Amino acid sequence: MSDVLTAPRSRRNIELVLLVLALAVAVGANYLAGIGREEPFSDYFWSMTLTLGLMSLFIHVILRFRAKYADPVILPLVVALNGIGLAMIHRLDLSAASDITPVAPQQVLWTAVAIGAAAVLLILFRDHRILRRFTYISLIVSAVLLLLPLTPLGLEINGARIWISVGVGTFQPGEIAKITLAIFFAGYLSTNRDLILLAGKKIGPLQFPRFRDLAPMAAAWLVSIGVLIFQRDLGSSILFFGLFMVMIYVATSRVSWVLIGLAMIGVGVFVALELFSHVALRFDSWINAFSPDVYDRAPGGSRQVVQGLFGLANGGLIGTGLGEGRPDLVTYANSDMIIAALGEELGLIGVVAIVMMYVILVSRGIRAALGTKDGFGKLLACGLSFTIALQCFVVIGGITRLIPLTGLTTPFMSAGGSSLLANWLIVALLLLISETARRPAPTEPMKDSFPEALGVNGKPVKKRPEKEATR
Amino acid sequence: MNQAIRSAWVVAIGMFALILGSLTYVQFFQAQALNDNDWNSRQLYQDFGRQRGAILVDGRAIAESVPSDDAFNFQRVYNEPELYAHLTGYYSLSLGSTQLEDKESSILSGTSSSLFYDRVVSLFSGVEAQGASVELTIDPEIQQLASDLIPDGQRGSIVVTEPSTGNILAMVSKPTYDPNLLSGHDTAIIEENVAGLLEQPGLSIYTNPATQSLVAPGSVFKLIDAAAALESGKYDAESEIPNPPALEFPGIEYTLPNFVTGGCASRTTADLKFALEQSCNTPFAQIALDLGEETIQEQAAKFGFGEELTIPTQVIASSFPSDLTDPELAQSAVGQFDTRVTPLQMAMVASAIANNGQLMKPQLVKSIRAADLELIESPQPEVLRQSVSRETADQLTDWMVNVVDNGTATGAQVPGVEVAGKTGTAEVSATGDNAWFTGFAPADDPQVAISIVMENVDIPTGQQLTSPSAKRLIEAVLNR
Helix, strand or coil: CCCCCCCCCCCHHHHHHHHHHHHHHHHHHHHHHHHCCCCCCCHHHHHHHHHHHHHHHHHHHHHHHHCCCCCCCHHHHHHHHHHHHHHHHHHHHHHCCCCCCCCHHHHHHHHHHHHHHHHHHHHHCCCHHHHHHHHHHHHHHHHHHHHHHHCCCEEEECCEEEEEEECCEEECHHHHHHHHHHHHHHHHHHHHHHHHHHCCCEECCEECCCHHHHHHHHHHHHHHHHHHHHHCCHHHHHHHHHHHHHHHHHHHCCHHHHHHHHHHHHHHHHHHHHHCHHHHHHHHHHHCCCCHHHHCCCCCCCHHHHHHHHHHHHHCCCCCCCCCCCHHHCCCCCCCCHHHHHHHHHHHHHHHHHHHHHHHHHHHHHHHHHHCCCHHHHHHHHHHHHHHHHHHHHHHHHHCCCCCCCCCCCCCCCCCHHHHHHHHHHHHHHHHHHHHHHCCCCCCCCCCCCCCHHHHCCCCCCCCCCCCCCC | CHHHHHHHHHHHHHHHHHHHHHHHHHHHHCHHHHHCCCCCCHHHHHHHCCCCCCEEECCEEEEEEEECCCCCCEEEEECCHHHHHHHHCCEECCCEECHHHHHCHHHHHCCCHHHHHHHHHHHHHCCCCCCCEEEECCCHHHHHHHHHCCCCCCCEEEEEECCCCCEEEEEEEECCCCHHHHCCCCHHHHHHHHHHHHCCCCCCCCCCHHHHCCECCHHHHHHHHHHHHHHHCCCCCCCCEECCCEEECCCCCCEEECCCCCHHHHCCEECHHHHHHHCCHHHHHHHHHHHCHHHHHHHHHHCCCCCCEECCCEECCCECCCCCCHHHHHHHHCCCCCCEECHHHHHHHHHHHHCCCEEECCECEEEEECCCCCEEECCCCCEEEECCCHHHHHHHHHHHHHHHHHCCCHHHCECCECCEEEEEEEEEECCEEEEEEEEEECCCCCCEEEEEEEEEECHHHHHHHCHHHHHHHHHHHHCC
């Protein structure tokens, strides 16, 4: 297995420059969103500017002290995405009826909470490998989180039972379960990959695993189906299953697992289509979106996706400009459909820029996975990064009618505290893992050495604290 | 493991490539089709969400957009709706828009290219782009008076213009309606209101009758015959034309009679002055037969027949028929058969004669002002053409003064003012006639040209509703 070279430079100053750029984008977007309708320098504008500015600088300072070598691109990307999301949510507030509580101030509050939580995580965990100790605790936490909405605490909103009531508001525990499940999978797979890889029958060119090693995969499949059945949340079940698929593939490098997984997805889709009317309706409103009886059907009509397409088309290549379109005509414009809103007002050019930010973010996460040397970190970083990509694919693919529409948030942009919090925690984890990937191996002072040479032959001078499953 | 991570990355990039592809497909390749989709009300919402400019009469808004609390942000409101309905038209979610709301839409909504500079300014200043206002040439008092002169329940139109500029001072038609009924944001209510309005007899909510309904002109068309006769050079004030009680045509039973009880019967020959004064049919029928169909048609065209106008609302073309047999030509020449005119067309004939033969383009818009009241455009008087020579115009004016002084239009006399006019009655149905008055005043310095038509009335009622109304309108304009 090849190692990846990264020059061990801190790059914190580059991060600061990029961060200032990202804040300029965020503040500029919020200014533009405000000018059409009111005094641009509203209370909201200042609270947003101060919150995003101070909190991201705070994270930056923490990184300077606690994770000096962390990837310098991740934080600015996420700040820019979060800021653009805030601008669009604010803009949609402004065109909403005056008796509806604005969403953006709440999102600013959640931004502060989410970045704060990411900071706490960075301070508490100097090294992501500590998390490996929580492998089975993570499993239990995941189970509890996923079951919470089914308890009396749970709330059913728009047909999906994925929320719980937490006094001040609602929370989607499934968002956090995404992380704890990733931690469990990474811990379990990095420990047991040899068993999974070597035990079992070989049929033809494919090495099949033993059934007992297959158990977690079956469990993941069941969890996905369970989320689908009991919580009626197609998006999350796709996400959980995709997360597990990519992690087990990365752990084993075996295509056979992907094939088994795809077969299970096939069975799952078939079962879901047969058994659950809401899945069948979504499928129908995807295929026949432009048929009149499907368009106006309630529930499960295609009005939302068709209106989203109209919005995107209205934006065209260069967009209507922030505040100049009518993204408010699309239901859930500020959460599930925020990409349609951005596509309308920023145009194809703007939305491609946003997608490219996700591409870079995911790629930097994958880079961290490649660079870190412990299997746990590799799996965790790869799984979390892939989840972001998968989530973007499911959301934007659904909005553009590439695939059926499922209710999922767009990471960092959609209105919703749980999603924002979970994704910022993922960012903190990716930053931690990238730090171990890029940090120069602790060495005795060496004579006549190039820093780059350190990783090449890969002989760490000090013993690693954990046993390496990767080598 | 790294190789698998790289594969996972390739899959992730593949997914991003797919969504970039589908975004490009929707926003670029499919965009036009989606924008044109019937379900796509976005353009409509966008227009309705804009603060549309006002339509103004003498500085007062007769149509304006006021903030509303629904998804559209603004509601179009018509003040004095019934008085101006046929001019403003309506701005409706489900019916589209008509008249000025339609023709001046790009100005009112602020999307016109002439407002480009204002849009750029508002882009940078952050002030919401507002549409420009359209100020009309209408005089509100004359408009009100004209409206009062058409009794409720009577179908009719009155057009008052200023001959030297073509400016329209009043343009009313009845029955009328309330455009507010059609401009709400609830399509169900609009549908209900439309159904109610369509039940009203004679009401047209889609068109402006003064410019878009064609009516038989009857004897007012004789002004055109007289003009053609003078312009041809074959006739002058001295010409004596046979004036039989009825005109017979060889081979068929049809005869074209003069009005039996009128003054025509007193003479067997008539000069043009007398023929106009008493509105005798047979002399004009003979002039038309003598000059031929094309000559009449050409003279009519010089007054604007056969020509669509935008003022900026649509004026449909008035028509004089072609390929006529002799009896048909004789009938057409006295404004019957297939001769059809808009009320505005007859005001144009009177205006051209009043303005020394020069026909000005009718104008309904005085100025266009940006939201900050800056003048963007003010249409200048525009000459359409010389309809008749100055001499012909002077001669026709003399004869028309005589019609008011001694003839059929005595009801239009205004003390101390020389009024020129011509009446007309077109037999269109068993139930009634179209009664007309066309004229101008003062004859030596015309300030106002008038065209009045009352449809489907008996003769005495028609006389009551035309010439005396002209008198009151002339007085009102001259006393402004």
